[in-house]
Each structure stands twice: as structure tokens, then as C-alpha cells.
Amino acid sequence: MPESRLKDGDWKCVAYTDIQRTELTVHIKGDKVGLYDTNGKALLANGKDE
Numbered sequence: 001m002p003e004s005r006l007k008d009g010d011w012k013c014v015a016y017t018d019i020q021r022t023e024l025t026v027h028i029k030g031d032k033v034g035l036y037d038t039n040g041k042a043l044l045a046n047g048k049d050e
Helices: none
Strands: 009-016 021-029 032-037
Touching: none
Parallel strands: none
Antiparallel strands: 009 021, 021 032
16 A cells, blocks of 8 residues: 655645646655745745745
8 A cells, every 4th residue: 555645855746726837845844844935935824925
């Protein structure tokens, strides 16, 4: 059975909506997850830049 969790590290991801495509980096360390724009800037929990 495949592992159901991502390993610690940086994961490059692409998120899609009907009209938009967004590239981002997901940083995982233990039980903590951070989302970053392609420029390295952290994204806020509400999805807007700081």
C-alpha cells in the first residue's frame, strides 16, 4: 500500500480553478506545513499575500 503522507521537504505544486492556474511551493516539516509563492514569499492562511 502506498504511503499516504508526503515526506519532509519542499514540494512544487500547481493549483487550478476554472479560470486560474497558480504555482506554489509547499514546505513540510513534521506536522507543520507552509505555503509559498514562486518568488519565495510566504502566503497567508486566507490565500492573500502579506
